[in-house]
Structure formats: structure tokens, C-alpha cells
Amino acid sequence: MSTDYQRAREDLGRRLRELRVESPDGRLTGVQLAQRLGWQQSKISKLENGRQTPTDADLRAWADATGQPAVFAELRGRLKGFESQIRSWRRQLSAGHRPVQETWNTLIRASRTLHMWENSTVCGMLQTADYARCVFEHYAELQRSPRDTEDAVRVRLQRQEWLYEPGKQLELLMWEGVLWAQVCPPSVLAAQLDRLLGVVGLDTVRLGIVPLDNGLRLPPANAFCVLDERLVIVEDWHAELWLDDAETIALYRRVWDTFAESAVFGTEAQQVIARVRRSLKV
Missing domain, CATH: 1.10.260.40 (lambda repressor-like DNA-binding domains)
Known part of the structure; x- marks a missing residue:
């Protein structure tokens, strides 16, 4: 704290x-x-x-x-x-996941550029419905929050419309471990990886994968999102941290840039995703 x-x-x-x-x-x-x-x-x-x-x-x-x-x-x-600045999950999830997703949708709609680092699960901006459903179920069980999974999935998928709007840009980095994480059945994970393969060439998305065998100048640490250089949201087990001072925002952008140095993009990113996809027994 x-x-x-x-x-x-x-x-x-x-x-x-x-x-x-x-x-x-x-x-x-x-x-x-x-x-x-x-x-x-x-x-x-x-x-x-x-x-x-x-x-x-x-x-x-x-x-x-x-x-x-x-x-x-x-x-x-x-x-x-x-x-x-510190928004506890206990409070945010007291009425379920849907209100949290609606808050995120409002933030995303007001943003033009997102710099995101994901080290545990696929970014919500690119999740399939089935993958999102598994994630919400896991967290609802952990936090003992009301189960409103279907509403939360629907609102999260609405957010993805942002990806098809002109002038928007998602700069996403993911650790390769995310691709292997069995947070859902293999068939669901396979479909999720297919989804990632399909967005690599999308104009509004630049997807970088940090391979497990690439050197890291920083530990993977927590997932975070920088919205238009005006706000950073960091996820932890107990809370989200909303940080809006210029010095902190600049720090997180340096972290993102450091991870980007270890990432592969474009065809190389597709090859990493495809390699994991082929390993799934579905």
C-alpha cells in the first residue's frame, strides 16, 4: 500500500x-x-x-x-x-464485473492511443468471448463477487469496436508466457491464439511478443495500460492503481519502451503465436 x-x-x-x-x-x-x-x-x-x-x-x-x-x-x-488512485477490487466488484467493464469502455472511448503490457492473460481488447468468460469466472471466484459473467463479456467485447475506428492505435506488448497460460480449456485457448494471429496485420494494432528465450532488462512485473500519456492503470491482486502525475506516466512509458526492445513484431510475432498454437492438443 x-x-x-x-x-x-x-x-x-x-x-x-x-x-x-x-x-x-x-x-x-x-x-x-x-x-x-x-x-x-x-x-x-x-x-x-x-x-x-x-x-x-x-x-x-x-x-x-x-x-x-x-x-x-x-x-x-x-x-x-x-x-x-487506489481502487480496490472489493469495492469495484461489489456489483459484479459489468460496472468495471463499463468504466473501462468510457476510458477507452476517450483515448486515441493505448500502450499496454500484458504478462499473464491476453489483453481484454483482443479477447474472444469464451476466453473472457473463463477469465471473469476465475476472478469472480477469487474475489467472491457477484456472478454477472455474460453481461461482463458483452460489455468487454463492445470495447473492441474501438479497434476499427480511424485514428485509434493499440500498442500492445505481451510476454510469451501469456500464450501458454492455461487459464481456459485448450480449445478456447486455440481459438484465442487464432484471434491474435488475425489481428497482427490490423492497421490500428501493433502487437509485440516478448519471447521466453529473449533477454529482459526488467522483470515482467505487473500488467499496465498507458492511456494517451494522461493516465496509467496498473493491475494488482487487491486493486487497480490509477496514476496521473506526469513523472509516473513517463516512468511507465520507459518501462514499456524497455520491454519493446525485447519484443518481436509482425511476421516474427506471428511465428511465436503459431508455434504455441501448434503445440495445443485440440
Whole structure:
């Protein structure tokens, strides 16, 4: 967790403690507030000490229980301010995968150029429906989120219309390990690799593959996307990081350029994909 994020969470915790202590009904102990809210006292402690991130509902309940409902807007503003950079999957997936995909579609539609690095799964911009379905099912199980797989697949595939719009450009690098990853049945993976072979010559796509036996100047690390040099989105197990400061964006572009030095493109990329495709027993 970033230092800035944790500091902001601790600041919010101190504000919550102030509201409890300065309640118009008189100073409340943590135990008394927990009883009013029907929570465990440990939750009160975690929130006040910056060891747990509150939800909007938590903040509204806290403001009401301390007799200061008008302060909810301030608390919510604080929360949104520091969550703008770290967007936990727990929160984002509380209503399923479809809302997350709709947010991505909005971002992509507003972008002209995408620089993407993928080291674990095929980029969503090029996924087949069956491959996307497998990925969503895996993550829904991991995150214990609502299952809205078919809606999520449909919205993700809508995003791919962007690839056929004039003036758009997808600069995509993938580690060869992505092509081998059995995140779906072999028949689904075979169709996905066929899809990749078919987009190599697309005008709006430049697909580079970093072969497993090519030297790397950096570890593969996390997948990320740079949108028009204005925003970087990095994926981790617990959250997406949305980073918009110029220095960080420039850093990720240097990372992308470094991986590109190890990549093969065009016919050579097709040969790598085809070699993996032939190895599948389907």
C-alpha cells in the first residue's frame, strides 16, 4: 500500500475519532459507538487507526450515530479523494464485473492511443468471448463477487469496436508466457491464439511478443495500460492503481519502451503465436 494512501486513511481515521469524541450527545467511547452501530468494537478501532478503509455506508452510519449527519459529505469527499488512485477490487466488484467493464469502455472511448503490457492473460481488447468468460469466472471466484459473467463479456467485447475506428492505435506488448497460460480449456485457448494471429496485420494494432528465450532488462512485473500519456492503470491482486502525475506516466512509458526492445513484431510475432498454437492438443 502506498505511503500517501495510508497517510490519507490515517487522517480520515483521526477525523472519525474526533467526531466520536465531540458528539453533540456527549463523548462516546468506542464500545458505545459500536453498540449504536451494531458493529464489533474492533471495527471502530481499525477505522480510527487507519487499518481498514470505510465504505460510504460506514461513513454515513458513523456520521448519523455520532449525531452529525451533515458531516457525511465531508467524509465521503475525503474517501473519494484518496481512493481515486487506489481502487480496490472489493469495492469495484461489489456489483459484479459489468460496472468495471463499463468504466473501462468510457476510458477507452476517450483515448486515441493505448500502450499496454500484458504478462499473464491476453489483453481484454483482443479477447474472444469464451476466453473472457473463463477469465471473469476465475476472478469472480477469487474475489467472491457477484456472478454477472455474460453481461461482463458483452460489455468487454463492445470495447473492441474501438479497434476499427480511424485514428485509434493499440500498442500492445505481451510476454510469451501469456500464450501458454492455461487459464481456459485448450480449445478456447486455440481459438484465442487464432484471434491474435488475425489481428497482427490490423492497421490500428501493433502487437509485440516478448519471447521466453529473449533477454529482459526488467522483470515482467505487473500488467499496465498507458492511456494517451494522461493516465496509467496498473493491475494488482487487491486493486487497480490509477496514476496521473506526469513523472509516473513517463516512468511507465520507459518501462514499456524497455520491454519493446525485447519484443518481436509482425511476421516474427506471428511465428511465436503459431508455434504455441501448434503445440495445443485440440
